[in-house]
Amino acid sequence: MLLHDTLTRTDRPLHPLDGKTLRIYCCGPTVYGPAHIGNFRTFVVQDVFRRTVELGGTPTLHVRNITDVDDKTIRDSQKAGQTLGSFTAEWTAKFHADCEALNLLRPHVEPSAVAHIPHQIAMIEKLMASGHAYKAEDGSVYFKVGAFHEYGALSHLEKREIRLGAAQTDSDEYSKESMADFALWKARKDEDGVNFWASPWGEGRPGWHLECSAMILEYLGTEFDLHSGGVDLIFPHHENEIAQSCCSTGGKFASHWFHIAHLMVDGGKMSKSLGNLFTLADLQAKGYTAAEVRYVLISGHYRAPLNFTFHTLDSARQALQKLAKHEASLRAKYGAGGAPKYDDLIRHGSAGVFADAWALLTNDLNVPGALGAVFGAIKDADSTAFDVETAKSRWMDLHFVLGALGVILPEAQPDAEAPAEVVALAEQRWAAKQSKDWAAADKFRDELAALGWTTKDSKTEYKLIPL
Numbered sequence: 044m045l046l047h048d049t050l051t052r053t054d055r056p057l058h059p060l061d062g063k064t065l066r067i068y069c070c071g072p073t074v075y076g077p078a079h080i081g082n083f084r085t086f087v088v089q090d091v092f093r094r095t096v097e098l099g100g101t102p103t104l105h106v107r108n109i110t111d112v113d114d115k116t117i118r119d120s121q122k123a124g125q126t127l128g129s130f131t132a133e134w135t136a137k138f139h140a141d142c143e144a145l146n147l148l149r150p151h152v153e154p155s156a157v158a159h160i161p162h163q164i165a166m167i168e169k170l171m172a173s174g175h176a177y178k179a180e181d182g183s184v185y186f187k188v189g190a191f192h193e194y195g196a197l198s199h200l201e202k203r204e205i206r207l208g209a210a211q212t213d214s215d216e217y218s219k220e221s222m223a224d225f226a227l228w229k230a231r232k233d234e235d236g237v238n239f240w241a242s243p244w245g246e247g248r249p250g251w252h253l254e255c256s257a258m259i260l261e262y263l264g265t266e267f268d269l270h271s272g273g274v275d276l277i278f279p280h281h282e283n284e285i286a287q288s289c290c291s292t293g294g295k296f297a298s299h300w301f302h303i304a305h306l307m308v309d310g311g312k313m314s315k316s317l318g319n320l321f322t323l324a325d326l327q328a329k330g331y332t333a334a335e336v337r338y339v340l341i342s343g344h345y346r347a348p349l350n351f352t353f354h355t356l357d358s359a360r361q362a363l364q365k366l367a368k369h370e371a372s373l374r375a376k377y378g379a380g381g382a383p384k385y386d387d388l389i390r391h392g393s394a395g396v397f398a399d400a401w402a403l404l405t406n407d408l409n410v411p412g413a414l415g416a417v418f419g420a421i422k423d424a425d426s427t428a429f430d431v432e433t434a435k436s437r438w439m440d441l442h443f444v445l446g447a448l449g450v451i452l453p454e455a456q457p458d459a460e461a462p463a464e465v466v467a468l469a470e471q472r473w474a475a476k477q478s479k480d481w482a483a484a485d486k487f488r489d490e491l492a493a494l495g496w497t498t499k500d501s502k503t504e505y506k507l508i509p510l
């Protein structure tokens with residue numbers, strides 16, 4: 044499989060470093076509220092990636108963390124009058140429920156920041172010992188960015204931009220030596236309440252960037268195959284992870300970087316103040332299914348911003364119906380029961396007649412191309428003309444590709460039958476058209492449209508289609 048690598052800016056083949064298992068780390072959610080669909084675009088695309096790797100025959104080890112201590116979790120748990128632990132546990136459970144509804148495979152390991160404080164302290168000790176970190180007057184510990192010359196390689200930023208970027212993100216940290224330096228350990232402040240831990244530098248809590256580095260070392264080692272997140276994490280978060288990890292372990296860290304572009308809503312940025320920051324529950328309340336939301340989130344290429352509108356959800360509904368109808372027609376011919384299990388698909392191991400779709404999927408995860416190829420392959424496929432064996436293999440091949448995309452098929456709905464008055468109008472229109480009375484034909488066409496119907500004409504007949 045080929046995948047674009049943010050660090051080298053090239054499409055590179057993926058081969059597990061250990062020759063067996065592709066080891067993947069994805070930055071997980073901060074659990075202080077419901078994840079919105081912009082967050083889920085990243086997680087859903089990562090899920091398609093993992094499924095494609097696994098169905099392609101390579102097992103994965105997928106680690107995704109839970110950020111359960113930072114400014115936001117502490118602030119909002121206090122507002123809610125809950126302990127940090129009970130507050131983040133509730134939002135973690137909600138996140139898991141949304142993931143399940145969206146058909147995301149569970150990570151093999153899902154470590155939490157609070158459960159790995161000693162690991163983070165051990166990493167800071169190493170960085171202090173090697174001269175890459177220093178303790179400031181207030182008891183906080185900072186990473187010395189100037190001591191790591193490769194800093195900025197991932198984000199391709201010049202030194203000046205790094206200073207400016209850091210100044211914007213960490214403006215409250217006035218005691219550090221350089222604007223670009225970032226906190227590894229934050230000294231206890233009054234507003235942290237009871238949320239602090241003991242360390243060799245005094246009471247406090249780890250900086251946000253550190254948790255990923257510490258958990259990667261614990262579960263994936265000093266070098267691993269692939270690191271992923273949204274593009275907004277490239278700088279400073281991932282840049283900081285590289286600096287902490289490389290300087291404390293001497294390893295090379297991730298060999299491939301996979302970043303997913305933003306989700307836009309109605310052509311603009313999502314924000315709470317504009318009222319366009321949707322959660323899965325918001326969309327379900329409007330009558331859409333999680334399967335439709337997932338379909339929209341995978342439908343654009345992951346490297347381009349995806350514009351979410353309600354129209355895209357309606358289109359997803361239609362697309363899923365088309366797929367469901369085709370699947371049902373193959374199933375009817377083949378006489379199969381329910382959909383095959385994920386493990387059956389891994390054993391099947393082939394896209395068969397959907398080889399074109401598979402080729403696009405494994406070439407930098409071109410999901411829109413793959414979906415187009417699937418529709419192209421089923422467009423003129425008449426399942427009633429297949430023999431049982433052909434229907435059976437096509438049914439399995441279709442599930443193989445849909446399994447990689449994690450598409451959940453709805454029940455196939457029968458085509459709506461036109462009411463008698465619509466049929467009568469259509470007959471009148473057809474008669475007018477045959478006698479070349481174009482004005483009358485147009486009038487009947489408009490009346491049909493007003494009732495939600497149109498026709499598709501051939502030379503000898505017409506077909507009624509709901510609008």
Ligand SMILES: [Zn+2]
Pocket residue numbers: 069070071255280284
């Ligand atoms: Zn991270």
